[in-house]
Amino acid sequence: MILDGKVVAAARKQELRKLLEEFPKQLHLAVILVGNHPASRSYVSSKEKACHEVGIDSQVISLDENITTEELKEVIRSLNADEKVDGILVQLPLPNHINEQEILQAIDPSKDVDCFHPYNVGRLFLGQPIIQPCTPKGVMEMLSYYNISPAGKHAVVIGRSNIVGKPMAALLLQANATVTICHSRTPNLSEEVKRADIVIAAVGRPKMIGREMIKDGAVVIDVGINRIEDPSNPKGYTIVGDVDFESVSQIASAITPVPGGVGLMTVAELLWNTYTLARCRV
Numbered sequence: 001m002i003l004d005g006k007v008v009a010a011a012r013k014q015e016l017r018k019l020l021e022e023f024p025k026q027l028h029l030a031v032i033l034v035g036n037h038p039a040s041r042s043y044v045s046s047k048e049k050a051c052h053e054v055g056i057d058s059q060v061i062s063l064d065e066n067i068t069t070e071e072l073k074e075v076i077r078s079l080n081a082d083e084k085v086d087g088i089l090v091q092l093p094l095p096n097h098i099n100e101q102e103i104l105q106a107i108d109p110s111k112d113v114d115c116f117h118p119y120n121v122g123r124l125f126l127g128q129p130i131i132q133p134c135t136p137k138g139v140m141e142m143l144s145y146y147n148i149s150p151a152g153k154h155a156v157v158i159g160r161s162n163i164v165g166k167p168m169a170a171l172l173l174q175a176n177a178t179v180t181i182c183h184s185r186t187p188n189l190s191e192e193v194k195r196a197d198i199v200i201a202a203v204g205r206p207k208m209i210g211r212e213m214i215k216d217g218a219v220v221i222d223v224g225i226n227r228i229e230d231p232s233n234p235k236g237y238t239i240v241g242d243v244d245f246e247s248v249s250q251i252a253s254a255i256t257p258v259p260g261g262v263g264l265m266t267v268a269e270l271l272w273n274t275y276t277l278a279r280c281r282v
């Protein structure tokens with residue numbers, strides 16, 4: 001079975017659009033984009049488009065790549081103080097000279113739609129989240145849409161990033177899965193992954209997970225979005241996941257494609273987080 005991000009994200013947006021029709025306030029999301037990273041620009045424009053689809057006002061603040069940490073914090077402070085702004089997001093990655101942690105901590109936790117502020121991360125890990133990070137939440141919504149329960153299953157998360165791997169493990173644990181987190185220093189990665197009922201691949205290495213690593217009938221969720229050079233494509237690149245879809249789809253009971261899988265859910269859940277935080281404030 002293909003777990004179709006287009007279908008599930010459309011359903012999530014439709015549900016939210018209806019709720020927003022009844023909501024007493026016009027929602028407003030501020031997105032900060034620093035520099036000219038092509039993939040980031042494309043993700044930010046997907047976010048703008050999705051906001052428009054459900055009726056959320058969006059504002060993209062494009063800043064020069066040479067901005068300092070202090071100057072960027074000042075932009076964030078003014079958005080924190082702006083009553084009309086319900087959500088603030090800083091598109092990652094930031095240029096190397098900027099202190100990412102300082103920036104994420106400058107966002108008012110009550111407007112932190114990414115759930116990257118230590119206050120919101122802490123609540124998540126204590127099992128008391130107000131919101132959840134968009135990509136892991138998108139994965140959980142996708143599983144739920146297709147009636148795949150993690151309870152009692154062995155889930156293996158490959159990758160330990162703050163954005164995906166760690167919060168993903170927390171959400172699966174909260175949903176009563178037994179969770180293993182693997183990473184670049186894990187010995188016998190293949191053996192660990194082969195034991196999994198649910199595999200979450202979030203390593204950022206094109207087609208790294210092959211058929212030989214997957215247990216018969218496992219559910220495979222591919223969070224990887226890798227742009228690989230492809231002169232035959234008019235864009236000059238092709239997007240592939242961390243999973244070798246062709247071979248793994250022959251053995252998995254369910255699998256997400258790339259593109260068309262988890263990435264679309266990330267954007268849909270961002271809209272929901274904007275709504276959830278706004279509801280906490282009215």
Ligand SMILES: Nc1nc2c(c(=O)[nH]1)N[C@@H](CN(C=O)c1ccc(C(=O)N[C@@H](CCC(=O)O)C(=O)O)cc1)CN2
Nearest residue numbers: 043090091092093114134225259260261262263264266
């Ligand atoms: N502040 C944040 N920065 C980043 C996040 C995040 O959640 N918050 N996640 C990623 C990038 N990301 C969202 O920002 C993102 C990635 C992928 C997609 C998406 O729609 N993917 C499409 C393919 C897109 C393409 O053609 O390039 C798909 O999978 O079908 C949306 C958002 C890092 N930064």
